[in-house]
Amino acid sequence: MEERKVSCILLEKTCKSDDKHSCREALLPKEKKKKLELVNYDSLPDYLKHNEFVVGHYRCEWPLKDAIHSVFAIHNETINVWTHLIGFFIFLTLTLYGGNKIPAMAEALYARQTNSLAGFSISSLTNTTGFMNHYQMTNLSSQPNPAITRWPLFVFLGGAMFCLLTSSACHLLSCHSEHTSYIMLHLDYAGISTLIVTSIVPQIYYTFACDPFYRAVYTATILALGLLTVLISLIPVFEKPEFRFVRSLVFVIMGLSGWGPIAHKLASYGGEPAALVTTMYEFFMNVCYGVGVVIYATRIPERWRPGKFDLVGHSHQLFHLFVIAGAYVQYLAIMVYLEWRDRVGCT
Template sequence: MLSLKLPRLLSIHQVPKGYREQGILFGYRPPRSSAADCLLSAFQMTNETLNIWTHFVPAWYFVWTLVGRLRGPGGWEDPQARPLLAYLLTCCIYPLASSCAHTFSTMSTHARHLCYFFDYAALSMYSLGSALAYSAYIFPTEWVNSTFHRCYVPIAVFNTVISTSLSCYSRFLEVERPGLSKASRTLAFAYPYLFDSIPLFYRLYMCAAQRCTDAAILLHYKHTALAFLTCFIFASHLPERLAPGHFDYIGHSHQVFHVCGIVGTHFQLEAILTDMAERQGRLLPPSPLPSALQTLGSMGVCAVVSLAVIGRCSLALRFLTEPLPREKPHGH
């Protein structure tokens, strides 16, 4: 009955290699869809539908949170709030970019690559937003104003550029060397996360050793557990790899990856807000807060360089050709 409702859906053998997902056998949209068809597909049950909505809906929660903070006391004029607002902005951008990428990725082979270039750049910017918030609110007291603290955000800016570059480059390896492509993309996002989390890991270790009672620690544990689970699911293609064809529409790894990532971001936000309030309430040594120019400057530098990387990779797409297979009639 499902195939009768969606006659345009294709099997894995009817789409090019670059469109195929391991363990997902059916539910693919035609590789040369129009923009209108792509938008309409968000309201059909394809293997991308939940990928679209699991990021589109939560994005508006973060937009609502950001707008509420901007309209609250101080807003952008409050130096204490600027790193939080920058972080919240990236929380809005990365799921929206992901949702758009999944929506329009079947317009053409080149459009597919371009969509995901922007998706990766937005995710890399989110790692910088996390670093800005961590630097301001979650650094261990004994590390505040240390050399590492002063170098932390500049290194995060560099990591963001490397992450965008490596993840975009990985798409050129996708057809011929899919294993290396996947490993490169996983490394591109895992490394910035691990670097950003160094002060957090230290706090978690010290808290476990000293049995501290910081209110934010449990939230940080939840976020960290979900972050590692998200990485594992992304790299493993579970559960569809164990039962190909059984999770084509609901429950495949990319959907679970989206849900775990968004829930993890929610816990991360709650932990940052808790640390921010606790640090201010206990009058702990203040972190060196960046000025508005420094905050916007680091975000702006990364945005400009990321756009340059996307532009360079887009030009390289001219030399990337991939013939589309002929669509076979359903039932053959």
């Protein structure tokens, strides 16, 4: 350190006054300066090459501290980081605010959705104004039957927050090193598996709240599929770009496994309005996830105009938005499940 200070003083004395800044720059480690630059796709090491249609604005092997600070910088991962970070705080708010209350909105939904299936429309479920008009919060103590347990709701909210947080961390920190990228990617895959599993667990628990056998069978099945998916994601080739469709297919298959309990629900409780309403929500949840996966796998729209969507609008950013939308739709379905079981119990 002393030698560097002496060298800097001597160099400044030998430089002209207007060149002192460039003299100081010459003493800075060039390797660090290079790492803090945004680079093009062709300059990346193989482990950071995931999408050749996103051409520029990459961070490459930045120091960990600088990678963390880049959460406030502009690069091609900025929106990826913030979409799921904001999503995390949305679900944290839902956890803190709605954990001991339920929305008294099921009757309005029944009136809209179950009087005539022929009159069903997507807008009636997605009409935010209409929904909020019926979203008066009702204390659990006012329910006529003992309130059903809330732990499946919290499992879902915890799974959603884990998925969103690990996703944000992956996009923020993977640029640090190959080892960090490996860890972050596998945490990200584990987060996706966790979200899928914890989305299905509440629908199983509340549908079969009065049937422990089927509840146990379906829960064990989805947990086993989730564990298998995590183990498959540990295979090294799983993270390679050429296996993008394989990754998508694995997660899609696990998500579709939730339709077994849904079909059973309709067969057993088809005359119950809540069963129809929750199925509609679950259908739209799957649509959100499905559209997001298709966009992710096909890399639309950036494949049409490489380099034009580097900062805003590329497929992974759109995929993130559909994940948040799907998770929120599932939250609404769980609210209806809670109202149903609090209202009728096991009768």
